[in-house]
Amino acid sequence: TACSSKFVLSQVHPMWQEPLAIPGGDRQSPIDIVERKSVFDSKLKPLVTNYDPKTCQQIWNNGYSFLVEYDDTTDKSTLKGGPLQDQFRLCQFHFHWGECNSWGSEHTVDRRLFPAELHLVHWNADKYNLFEEAVVEDNGLAVIGVFLKIGKRHEGLQKLVDALPVIRHKDSVVEFTKFDPACLLPPNIDDYWTYHGSLTTPPLTEAVTWIVMKQHIEVSHDQLAVFRSLLFTAAEEEVQKSMVNNFRGTQPLRGRTVRSSFT
Ligand SMILES: COc1ccc(C[C@@]2(O)NC(=S)NC2=O)c(OC)c1
Numbered sequence: 001t002a003c004s005s006k007f008v009l010s011q012v013h014p015m016w017q018e019p020l021a022i023p024g025g026d027r028q029s030p031i032d033i034v035e036r037k038s039v040f041d042s043k044l045k046p047l048v049t050n051y052d053p054k055t056c057q058q059i060w061n062n063g064y065s066f067l068v069e070y071d072d073t074t075d076k077s078t079l080k081g082g083p084l085q086d087q088f089r090l091c092q093f094h095f096h097w098g099e100c101n102s103w104g105s106e107h108t109v110d111r112r113l114f115p116a117e118l119h120l121v122h123w124n125a126d127k128y129n130l131f132e133e134a135v136v137e138d139n140g141l142a143v144i145g146v147f148l149k150i151g152k153r154h155e156g157l158q159k160l161v162d163a164l165p166v167i168r169h170k171d172s173v174v175e176f177t178k179f180d181p182a183c184l185l186p187p188n189i190d191d192y193w194t195y196h197g198s199l200t201t202p203p204l205t206e207a208v209t210w211i212v213m214k215q216h217i218e219v220s221h222d223q224l225a226v227f228r229s230l231l232f233t234a235a236e237e238e239v240q241k242s243m244v245n246n247f248r249g250t251q252p253l254r255g256r257t258v259r260s261s262f263t
């Protein structure tokens with residue numbers, strides 16, 4: 001299969017066409033994080049997450065990934081601290097993964113690829129009233145990125161894995177409640193890289209303060225295999241396409257500095 005030799009990543013067809021012109025275009029994501037070029041910033045504070053599992057509402061297949069969505073109409077599930085000046089509200093989390101364990105993450109570290117990457121998406125509720133407003137502003141979004149590696153089974157993830165067969169097709173949705181996203185964070189969330197970037201699918205707006213965790217989490221091979229059983233396509237489409245390789249390639253740094261919260 002394509003996974004046998006690791007050099008075949010270049011043959012992976014992106015699921016959407018890269019636009020010719022990108023708005024701004026000098027703050028695109030993901031990027032390759034070059035550890036020795038990241039700059040330690042002692043002014044970076046510890047991250048403060050405060051997630052209420054009761055705000056978890058549903059899980060659905062949007063034809064790119066699957067999203068777990070949270071009620072963001074109040075300040076019940078928030079993120080602040082770290083590089084952030086304001087308080088942000090959790091609105092959703094989703095993942096990116098490959099057709100095999102040789103690739104799948106969006107960010108890379110010294111060109112190292114991980115089998116998958118989690119994105120916890122938050123918007124700036126101190127400055128804006130709705131996610132839709134924040135998504136086009138420089139300081140509108142804060143996304144925590146967590147790398148996944150294959151290893152022992154992730155007990156907290158299993159409830160989510162068990163829901164996936166119900167949302168196999170694009171646009172399928174099912175109620176999903178009482179899920180604490182904090183269980184998907186690594187033990188140490190004080191060690192991270194941060195830089196200014198963008199959404200990684202269209203509209204690719206440059207609204208994201210990225211916070212990429214240095215520590216990864218482990219999931220089992222079987223758990224990640226269930227991600228790959230999802231489909232990009234809707235139930236009525238003749239040709240069904242497996243939801244795999246839903247990641248964007250790394251983008252030019254364009255002079256940006258990646259700061260680290262650790263030495
Ligand atoms: C119009 O608003 C959007 C559109 C797409 C995404 C998804 C994504 O592009 N962004 C990240 S992060 N990963 C992705 O795949 C989004 O997420 C916050 C917000």
Ligand SMILES: [Zn+2]
Nearest residue numbers: 094096119200
């Ligand atoms: Zn993402």
